[in-house]
Amino acid sequence: MSAILLAGFGGQGILFAGKQLVRAGMELGKQVSWLPSYGPEMRGGTCNCSVNVDDDAIGSPLVTKPDILIAMNLPSFQKFEEKVVSGGIMILDSSLINIKTTRNDVNAYYIPATRLADENGLKGLANVIMLGKLIRVGSLMDYKFFRDSLQASSPKSKPMLGELNCKAFDIGYNYED
């Protein structure tokens, strides 16, 4: 059972990242759900996304006690830091979150995803870099399986997007903090 909460600003690709997880989970034959929460604005504002990947039928689609938190800005981290279950995982974009967790009962990972994206000409793909880190530390699914699923999910008319996503994914996967 994995309850994952992805949170950040609108426009960071929070919902997209969550969608990649449920798509891959569905391909694996797992039960999955994806529930977005955002305001009426297209960009800016807070945005989060509840993802469940489970062997059994999913009850509440709303993740209130995440096993895994992916936080991509400070307000989201502060809002959800205490909600993560004991023994859970936090993955934080340290280019936008300049503090560390005070909890010592969780596994926290810090990755400057937004900076890494900018430095590698992958502006806007910090979300996929975060996914790379998640697949590395989250024991959710296999590296190759997820990478292939990510590549296959980009539209056939734009194969470049799949390449860029895979590049960003590998940067996150291979990053050592």
Next chain:
Amino acid sequence: MAQKYLMKGNEAIAEAAIRAGCKLFFGYPITPQTELSEYMAKNMPKREGLSLQAESEVAAINMVLGASAAGARVMTSTSGPGISLKSEGISYIVGSDLPCVIVNVQRGGPGLGGIQPAQSDYNQATKALGHGDMHLIVLAPASVQEMATLTGEAFDLADIYRTPVMLLADGALGQMMEPVDFEEKPHRALPKKDWACTGHGGSRKHNIVNSLYIEPEVLEKTVVDRFKKYEQIEQNEVKYEEYLTEDAEIIIVAYGITSRIAKTAVRNAREKGIKAGLFRPITLYPFPEKQLDALADKENIKTFLSVEMNMGQMVKDVKLAISCKKDVYHFGRTGGVIPTPDEILTNIEKYVGGAK
């Protein structure tokens, strides 16, 4: 295994409607049902259908009336504020005995309210969708899969009973994604639409679709006849799901998205040794009164707790159904706030063992 698609609930309703032979969609945009209208606009023209954005909700529902009178499978979708505008037309559709499917993807109210999920249109859907003595069949899906399955069922029920059917969903179900298959279910036998106003070149006597009867005795007969139809619906079309009710001490009654959260709370209660169970109405009209009453007759069941995303609407139907034989309580969040499993568990713990 049937092909699974990852889809939003709103899209699943739209796709299921097209597959059910819905040829006409009339709507007016509103959050949180937007993806439904969008899907129809994109796909209807490619699949021998028509999707039209009307100038208002009032226009949309009257287009539904006209299309249905001509014998088409037709649908409209909106959220609470739109249903309020459509209620005059809905009443006319009932009075004219016309089949159609009306979707309400609920948001917080009253007024313009908000755009987050709610269940505060329960009373409106089950008691007051329009003026006059009337009901609509009201179906309450609880997953993206059921959004699809119950859409097909809604069209069949509408045709069988010549009545509008409402799908009562909410913003969470509408916008969440889950795997869904569109496997064909066994078709129900559908009556011929020999009442429809279609061109016939003078080959038969013309049909009239109408809801105006000036003579009280004549109007009374149409209403009484319609209520005989409602009796049949109440006999034959009740749908519900029970989960761990057999040995339960406390029964949570919840529908739609709330039933999913309640199911998690029931599991958590069981882990703590509390004998909780869940009763989920799938038809809100006809309400599963007999089934709830049978539970209330059981010795082991002491308490009912209605969990809803409103201030307490279905709870009254639960009390009526069981004639207040057992204690009935309500827990709800409203305005677009979704209750958490923990909050529901706290209320289970508060009420288990009867009144305190």
